[in-house]
Every structure is written in C-alpha cells, then in structure tokens.
Amino acid sequence: EAHCAGPGADLDYVLVDCPPSLGLLTVNAMVATQELLIPIQCEYYALEGLGQLLANVELVRAHLNPALHVSTILLTMYDSRTRLADQVAQEVRSHFGDTVLTTSIPRSVRVSEAPGYGQSVVTYDPGSRGALAYVEAAREIAERGSAVTS
Incomplete structure (x- = not known):
C-alpha cells in the first residue's frame, strides 16, 4: 500500500498478476488486497482449478485477510466453435452470477x-x-x- 499511495499517486486499480496456487507470492498478494479478479480458461480442467483456488481464498480469508473477496471472474480462451467452452461458460455464470463479466476473451x-x-x-x-x-x-x-x- 505504501508504494501505491506514494506522492502524487492517483490510482483507481492496482493489478497483481499471480499464479493460481497457494505459493508465497500469491498468499502475500491475497493478504495485501481486498478484491480478486479471477481469469478462468473455458476448459474442463480450469473448473477444477477454480475450485482449488476458491478453497485457498477461503483459507486466506479465514486466517489472514477477512476482507478478501472475489469481485470479478473473467472468462478467457473462449472458443465459440466448441460446445465445451459454452458449457464451461454456462457453468461458471450459473454458479457465480453477476460476478462473471459479460465480456469474454476469445481464443x-x-x-x-x-x-x-x-x-x-x-x-x-x-x-x-x-x-x-x-x-x-x-x-x-x-x-x-x-x-x-x-
């Protein structure tokens, strides 16, 4: 926060790009922030990874940062030619509702x-x-x- 709020700082957003794991960098980023934007690939294994990531978010929220929450989910690598991409997008949208951006990033x-x-x-x-x-x-x-x- 001190680096972001330095002299003349006028920031609306600070994005910290991290791997979807519970490594030291990711944990520190989760402790230092209030909101998470989670990009998710429109592929089967990404749903499993999302579940694991959300479990990690809950651990950090419970023990280190009670203000942490998922504010945004962005669907990426969306290929409208495949049924799988549509199924993943529908599953994510049905579970997370308005948290999921309307915009998706195409493959x-x-x-x-x-x-x-x-x-x-x-x-x-x-x-x-x-x-x-x-x-x-x-x-x-x-x-x-x-x-x-x-």
Whole structure:
C-alpha cells in the first residue's frame, strides 16, 4: 500500500498478476488486497482449478485477510466453435452470477503471440479480437467500479 499511495499517486486499480496456487507470492498478494479478479480458461480442467483456488481464498480469508473477496471472474480462451467452452461458460455464470463479466476473451493467436514480443495484445495488435475484448473487459470493470463508488 505504501508504494501505491506514494506522492502524487492517483490510482483507481492496482493489478497483481499471480499464479493460481497457494505459493508465497500469491498468499502475500491475497493478504495485501481486498478484491480478486479471477481469469478462468473455458476448459474442463480450469473448473477444477477454480475450485482449488476458491478453497485457498477461503483459507486466506479465514486466517489472514477477512476482507478478501472475489469481485470479478473473467472468462478467457473462449472458443465459440466448441460446445465445451459454452458449457464451461454456462457453468461458471450459473454458479457465480453477476460476478462473471459479460465480456469474454476469445481464443486468439494474437493474444498468444504478444508476450513473445514483450507487449500486451492491445499494443501488439490493437484491432485484433483479443485486444478489443480486453479493452471491453477493462471498460466493464471500470463501469462496475464507478457504480459501486457512486
């Protein structure tokens, strides 16, 4: 918090990207924050991983940070051509409701390529489906935040 609230700091969001495990970095991030945005791939094993991650969130909430909660779930690697992606998306939405963003991130070669060039997909190929979806997801998150603080 001290680093984020330094001189002239005017931040609406601070995102800390962590692996979905209960390693030291992830635990420290959960202790230091109040909200979690969980990206979940629209694949079968991601549902199992989500269950494990939520169990870890409960452990951290119970013992280290009672304010911690999942505020947002973002569906990623969504491929509308597969029935599995639709099933996973429906399952997540039915269980988590409004916590799940309306916007989902499509499976995209450009999204996969961008990190190899040290860039975000929005910088690498701003007009790509993946970049446009991430911009829309960011807009949706910002609108949710302004609705909460208004």
